[in-house]
Amino acid sequence: MNKKVKYIIFTLTFLVVFCLSAIVRIQLLGSAPMKLIEVNWNENVGTEYADLDYKNDNGNKYDLYIPQNLDKERNQYLILFIHGGSFNSGSKEDGDVWCKYYASKGYITATVDYTLQNQGKEASIFLMNEEIENAVQAIKVKTSELGYNVVGMASSGVSAGGTLAMNLAYNYNSVIPVKFVFQLAAPTYFEPNDWSLLKKVNGWNLNEEFLKVMTGFDLNEKNYMEQIKKISPSSLVNENTVPTLLGYGLRDHCVPLNQKRYLIDSLDKYEVLYDYIEFPKSNHGMYNDLDKMQEFIDTSLKYCERFFY
Amino acid sequence: MKKRDIVILLIIIVLAIALGAILGKVILDRVI
Numbered sequence: 001m002n003k004k005v006k007y008i009i010f011t012l013t014f015l016v017v018f019c020l021s022a023i024v025r026i027q028l029l030g031s032a033p034m035k036l037i038e039v040n041w042n043e044n045v046g047t048e049y050a051d052l053d054y055k056n057d058n059g060n061k062y063d064l065y066i067p068q069n070l071d072k073e074r075n076q077y078l079i080l081f082i083h084g085g086s087f088n089s090g091s092k093e094d095g096d097v098w099c100k101y102y103a104s105k106g107y108i109t110a111t112v113d114y115t116l117q118n119q120g121k122e123a124s125i126f127l128m129n130e131e132i133e134n135a136v137q138a139i140k141v142k143t144s145e146l147g148y149n150v151v152g153m154a155s156s157g158v159s160a161g162g163t164l165a166m167n168l169a170y171n172y173n174s175v176i177p178v179k180f181v182f183q184l185a186a187p188t189y190f191e192p193n194d195w196s197l198l199k200k201v202n203g204w205n206l207n208e209e210f211l212k213v214m215t216g217f218d219l220n221e222k223n224y225m226e227q228i229k230k231i232s233p234s235s236l237v238n239e240n241t242v243p244t245l246l247g248y249g250l251r252d253h254c255v256p257l258n259q260k261r262y263l264i265d266s267l268d269k270y271e272v273l274y275d276y277i278e279f280p281k282s283n284h285g286m287y288n289d290l291d292k293m294q295e296f297i298d299t300s301l302k303y304c305e306r307f308f309y
Numbered sequence: 310m311k312k313r314d315i316v317i318l319l320i321i322i323v324l325a326i327a328l329g330a331i332l333g334k335v336i337l338d339r340v341i
Binding site for chain 1: 321324328330332
């Protein structure tokens, strides 16, 4: 074997192994939090009803998970998962592991798709809120058809999904009363000057563009505040707000760190019951503090026992 | 391949695994 062939083999080997190693590390690290709640899903654990319709103009659907042997004579509770993705990506499938886990704990669960801002359609947060509310209505009907009396729910979500989960809980428009909400790394306030990274990623040069997409209204610097408050969870908090479990990474560079402060200040101001779990080593992916993720999940189950009654 | 080449190849593989793993972590930490 001449030298040239040898060097080519060495170089190719390095490149292939290098890339594979990087991909495997990303997969392993990125999926680590979900590994904590992975369950072996089969007919003994529960039944999944996939791609169910709810009222919306864009063909969005939801998936429903019913635990096995759930008592139809007793009141039951729903946990709704709303996926994240900066309001322009993600899908209900992101909540599959999440839903199966909480279903294995005896709760009816669902994960929902909603209109995203990358689909060439108007997709303001007002529209997303309305779609989520419609999905809950459909879930209420479907679970009634299946023989279950769902009397309360928790809304939950990650990132953008956490925002929508809080909006559902704090707006009081849900046909199933929301007893508490739990969310990770969610934006809480849409003051455009706080969102330079999101504006840059989406190519919105002006605050007006950001406001138009988020609210659906043509707004200027003078008249935007009223609409912004209506879509921002931290502005919706009042003395009647339901208990809230929140988790944020201290190294998050997608959602500005002051976002959690807005929410915590509002919760403190109105003396709302809440638990804040800090992920000191994590960024937006929340994968660097598995002990904190476990604490978050355990606390969410304690909330279920405490507030589902 | 000589024995020396196999040793070099093994070193390259170990190095590539280590550097790739570091790159994967950096990508996750920076991008997400």
